[in-house]
Amino acid sequence: MKWRWRWNRQRSYIFVLCATLFFLSKYISNEKGRIDEEDEELSPVDLQEEEKKIECEPPGAIDSKCIADNGKPMRCWKDEEDVYFPASFLKKRFDMTGKVGKDGSTFELFTSYAKMRTPETNYDPLGAFGHFSTYSVETRDRVRCISAKTNVPMSTQWDTVPYYYPIQIAQYGLQHYSRLKIENSTRNKSEDDSKNGVILGVKSNEWKGAAGMHETTERLFFNDEEKGKVVNISAGYALANAGAYVYLDKSQNLHVVSFDWKPFDGNASFTVLAKMKQDDLLVLINYVFSEGNGKCVWQEEEKSYDEDIIVQKPRKDGQVSYSYSYVGNAPFGEWSTVTRDVLVDVARALSSGENRKKDDNVVLHPGDLRLVSLGFRGQLTVKQQINQREEQHLHAFRSAADWLVTNQDEKGGWAVPVERSIADRKLVLSPGWHSAMAQGHGISLLTRAYEHLHDVKYLFSAIKALELFKVNSSEGGVRAEFFGNVWYEEYPTTPGSFVLNGFLYSLIGLYDLSKLDVTQNEKSKIQEATDLYSAGIQSLKRLLPLYDTGSGTIYDLRHVFLGSAPNLARWDYHAVHVYLLKWIAGIEKDDFLSKTADRWIGYAYGKRAKHN
Amino acid sequence: MLWKKRKIVYVFFISVLILFLILVKTKSRRYSAIKWPAANNIVIYNRIPKTGSTTFTNAIAYDLYKENEFNVLHVNMTKNRQVMSLPDQYTFINNVTTWTERLPAFYHGHVAFVDFQRFGVANPIYINIIREPLERLLSHYYFLRYGDNYRIGLKRSRAGNNETFDECYARSGKDCDMKQMWMQIPYFCGHYLFCTEVGNPDALKMAKQNAIEKYLLVGTTARMRDTIALLEVTVPHFFKGALSHFDSLDANRSHLRYTKKKIAPNDQTLSMIRRNEVYKMEREFYDFVSDLFDAVFKKATNGTSKAESLVNMPLQYHFEKIKPT
Numbered sequence: 033m034k035w036r037w038r039w040n041r042q043r044s045y046i047f048v049l050c051a052t053l054f055f056l057s058k059y060i061s062n063e064k065g066r067i068d069e070e071d072e073e074l075s076p077v078d079l080q081e082e083e084k085k086i087e088c089e090p091p092g093a094i095d096s097k098c099i100a101d102n103g104k105p106m107r108c109w110k111d112e113e114d115v116y117f118p119a120s121f122l123k124k125r126f127d128m129t130g131k132v133g134k135d136g137s138t139f140e141l142f143t144s145y146a147k148m149r150t151p152e153t154n155y156d157p158l159g160a161f162g163h164f165s166t167y168s169v170e171t172r173d174r175v176r177c178i179s180a181k182t183n184v185p186m187s188t189q190w191d192t193v194p195y196y197y198p199i200q201i202a203q204y205g206l207q208h209y210s211r212l213k214i215e216n217s218t219r220n221k222s223e224d225d226s227k228n229g230v231i232l233g234v235k236s237n238e239w240k241g242a243a244g245m246h247e248t249t250e251r252l253f254f255n256d257e258e259k260g261k262v263v264n265i266s267a268g269y270a271l272a273n274a275g276a277y278v279y280l281d282k283s284q285n286l287h288v289v290s291f292d293w294k295p296f297d298g299n300a301s302f303t304v305l306a307k308m309k310q311d312d313l314l315v316l317i318n319y320v321f322s323e324g325n326g327k328c329v330w331q332e333e334e335k336s337y338d339e340d341i342i343v344q345k346p347r348k349d350g351q352v353s354y355s356y357s358y359v360g361n362a363p364f365g366e367w368s369t370v371t372r373d374v375l376v377d378v379a380r381a382l383s384s385g386e387n388r389k390k391d392d393n394v395v396l397h398p399g400d401l402r403l404v405s406l407g408f409r410g411q412l413t414v415k416q417q418i419n420q421r422e423e424q425h426l427h428a429f430r431s432a433a434d435w436l437v438t439n440q441d442e443k444g445g446w447a448v449p450v451e452r453s454i455a456d457r458k459l460v461l462s463p464g465w466h467s468a469m470a471q472g473h474g475i476s477l478l479t480r481a482y483e484h485l486h487d488v489k490y491l492f493s494a495i496k497a498l499e500l501f502k503v504n505s506s507e508g509g510v511r512a513e514f515f516g517n518v519w520y521e522e523y524p525t526t527p528g529s530f531v532l533n534g535f536l537y538s539l540i541g542l543y544d545l546s547k548l549d550v551t552q553n554e555k556s557k558i559q560e561a562t563d564l565y566s567a568g569i570q571s572l573k574r575l576l577p578l579y580d581t582g583s584g585t586i587y588d589l590r591h592v593f594l595g596s597a598p599n600l601a602r603w604d605y606h607a608v609h610v611y612l613l614k615w616i617a618g619i620e621k622d623d624f625l626s627k628t629a630d631r632w633i634g635y636a637y638g639k640r641a642k643h644n
Numbered sequence: 645m646l647w648k649k650r651k652i653v654y655v656f657f658i659s660v661l662i663l664f665l666i667l668v669k670t671k672s673r674r675y676s677a678i679k680w681p682a683a684n685n686i687v688i689y690n691r692i693p694k695t696g697s698t699t700f701t702n703a704i705a706y707d708l709y710k711e712n713e714f715n716v717l718h719v720n721m722t723k724n725r726q727v728m729s730l731p732d733q734y735t736f737i738n739n740v741t742t743w744t745e746r747l748p749a750f751y752h753g754h755v756a757f758v759d760f761q762r763f764g765v766a767n768p769i770y771i772n773i774i775r776e777p778l779e780r781l782l783s784h785y786y787f788l789r790y791g792d793n794y795r796i797g798l799k800r801s802r803a804g805n806n807e808t809f810d811e812c813y814a815r816s817g818k819d820c821d822m823k824q825m826w827m828q829i830p831y832f833c834g835h836y837l838f839c840t841e842v843g844n845p846d847a848l849k850m851a852k853q854n855a856i857e858k859y860l861l862v863g864t865t866a867r868m869r870d871t872i873a874l875l876e877v878t879v880p881h882f883f884k885g886a887l888s889h890f891d892s893l894d895a896n897r898s899h900l901r902y903t904k905k906k907i908a909p910n911d912q913t914l915s916m917i918r919r920n921e922v923y924k925m926e927r928e929f930y931d932f933v934s935d936l937f938d939a940v941f942k943k944a945t946n947g948t949s950k951a952e953s954l955v956n957m958p959l960q961y962h963f964e965k966i967k968p969t
Binding site: 240271272274277279305307314316334350351404405 | 814911912914915916918919920921924
């Protein structure tokens with residue numbers, strides 16, 4: 033027993049010693065590790081030194097400081113002969129533009145960013161209208177679409193819901209008329225008209241459509257007494273259905289499609305499939321008998337599989353689908369003609385997005401697009417003659433003139449349906465206002481329509497448009513007076529605004545009507561036009577100097593009755609003033625007007641009137 | 645104590661110790677079979693037909709298995725059906741997880757996604773590549789007619805039929821029916837009933853969900869090289885050296901099984917297809933996966949989008965504030 037206890041005791045001593053050491057070490061290591069992480073310093077961020085700019089000094093000139101009109105000091109240069117101010121200062125102070133010239137080393141400064149132009153030929157009241165052949169109304173970002181209902185442009189300039197703006201419609205008509213006139217005069221008369229376009233769909237086998245694919249598409253060909261070869265189509269009306277279709281010509285310049293059809297009911301529709309050069313995007317333009325919530329053109333929505341409504345963004349190898357409202361354009365059960373410029377329709381559709389900004393405006397040129405096919409859905413009959421052409425000038429011109437005739441109110445004017453506020457709401461025109469510029473443009477278009485299309489309705493409409501020139505602004509007309517001188521108001525505000533360019537356009541309209549060759553019945557009305565014109569010219573000669581600032585022109589005379597600063601014309605409007613004044617000077621053969629215009633041209637090149 | 649007695653005591657304790665150690669070791673091995681820590685030692689590529697899968701499989705598996713020391717196995721589905729019965733799924737999972745001699749392993753086959761978790765087991769690494777649905781269908785359509793350059797001379801099921809895709813579509817033929825388009829979604833959707841229902845929106849939802857949750861990486865045929873590069877750095881114990889090997893392949897081997905003749909559809913056919921519901925769904929799935937891959941790749945290459953930079957890309961994070969020191 034004794035021996036055992038001794039043996040065990042040694043072991044137990046060793047065991048207790050180990051245990052103690054073990055616990056001690058643990059305790060010590062715990063004590064050390066109590067640093068709070070948050071208190072540690074973070075290494076400071078290295079501040080980057082600003083790079084020193086390497087300077088190039090002009091030879092002989094020294095760095096200097098200069099001040100203009102007690103403003104902020106600027107960095108300038110000075111040499112023996114002169115002092116050199118920075119171009120950025122000049123641009124801001126004097127409202128100039130500048131950039132390095134074509135040779136790469138000369139810096140050029142310009143007073144006007146707009147080029148001054150003058151009429152090139154003598155004005156013919158029944159010929160091209162000024163420089164409007166160079167206009168492109170349909171590519172303006174404020175033009176939402178060319179309506180499929182009326183074939184004239186609709187505007188979104190002062191309202192998000194598209195509306196008809198008579199001035200824009202008249203300009204659209206005048207633009208296409210001017211192009212028509214110029215093309216007719218330059219084109220060789222003996223040229224074959226068919227060179228201008230192709231005809232498709234004449235052969236029955238050109239008409240395709242899958243039998244048995246979802247819907248049954250039927251095509252029945254027969255000969256109509258009046259229309260010749262026609263095809264009766266019966267296809268499912270859902271837009272996803274391709275229906276019965278014809279392949280179109282791939283030529284880049286043939287982007288106008290025209291055909292005769294007879295839709296049976298509102299389910300009938302047709303679609304043009306086009307392919308964009310950029311990104312190979314396929315674009316479907318559908319023409320449907322649906323109102324589309326008052327929109328002129330809208331993008332077809334899709335439902336994603338999470339049941340959200342999504343709208344396809346144009347992306348590479350994608351396909352987008354837009355629809356134009358065709359309601360009211362084609363009577364059911366009757367024949368009518370369709371004419372659409374697909375290039376314009378696609379560009380306007382792509383620019384019609386909800387959140388589109390001004391820079392997102394899409395402008396397409398021939399070559400950007402290729403037509404693929406024309407498809408039909410629902411129940412309808414189509415003449416087996418699909419025309420594909422380069423342009424639709426005559427159609428646009430006629431549509432604009434017809435719109436004017438149809439939409440002229442009892443007062444003889446074309447009322448603007450949206451409110452217009454000017455000068456920070458100091459001058460406001462409620463919806464329904466008339467405009468001398470609309471009247472003038474309208475008359476210019478209608479006189480040409482009367483002469484070209486030989487229908488008296490245009491003449492009567494033009495004559496009726498004279499009435500508002502005799503009614504004062506306060507009574508809904510366009511007549512105003514400036515210190516006893518008559519004026520025809522572009523914006524008939526109270527007090528008057530006396531916009532110059534609108535007045536000049538109205539004079540040209542009156543002139544166009546006064547030169548029209550008419551029968552005895554209308555001669556008295558033509559005389560009225562002449563009288564109104566003469567009175568206007570007299571006012572113009574008297575009041576013109578008021579628009580001259582000595583270094584530019586003023587847009588209007590609102591400042592006289594508002595007591596505000598003058599509304600100086602920006603340079604592109606100054607160019608309009610110059611062109612219009614030269615135009616009228618040519619008509620009147622007036623030296624004073626012509627010399628004034630010359631002086632105004634000088635202002636655009638930095639010339640100024642003398643001071644005392 | 646007498647020496648004899650002490651010897652007996654010592655022997656007794658040592659033998660107990662040895663027995664104890666043996667027990668522990670065997671126990672851990674059995675645990676490994678249950679815990680399934682080797683799940684990341686298995687890669688499954690449930691390849692989709694006509695997406696470049698042969699080229700891909702050869703480039704990353706059959707050409708690398710010797711050097712990287714893994715096994716490659718092909719799952720051949722009877723009659724080329726891609727869906728397994730539930731019992732078959734069990735045996736498949738059981739085989740894959742317990743075949744320890746064949747670890748690490750790369751399995752490939754034309755089989756829809758099999759979810760190991762339904763059987764109480766962790767999923768292995770799933771990878772895949774997909775192709776733009778219309779391109780894939782066109783490739784299949786013309787493959788059946790003209791064959792490919794891989795097994796030349798083998799008469800395919802539609803040999804002799806010279807109808808173009810356009811002509812077939814214009815007359816609503818069966819071979820170009822949009823039902824044939826419904827392929828990639830069911831592969832990812834898996835083994836649910838609605839997966840094989842053409843145009844079922846739940847299948848699309850499930851496919852997207854699985855592609856995000858269950859797959860390590862889904863690349864595209866168009867970006868096969870980028871996919872391989874990304875695999876090399878996310879599963880290096882299998883695919884180390886895959887990118888440089890792929891780059892070294894000659895033209896023949898980097899594009900195996902080239903369908904001999906393909907005629908692109910015209911714009912009208914394209915337009916009609918793009919309006920079709922089935923195409924739109926398959927395309928939505930493709931765009932979804934493609935955008936996802938693009939984002940992952942951009943992030944991995946730190947914005948350069950160059951595959952070469954992946955292999956030597958420095959880590960965008962590091963460890964610090966380590967305690968105890």
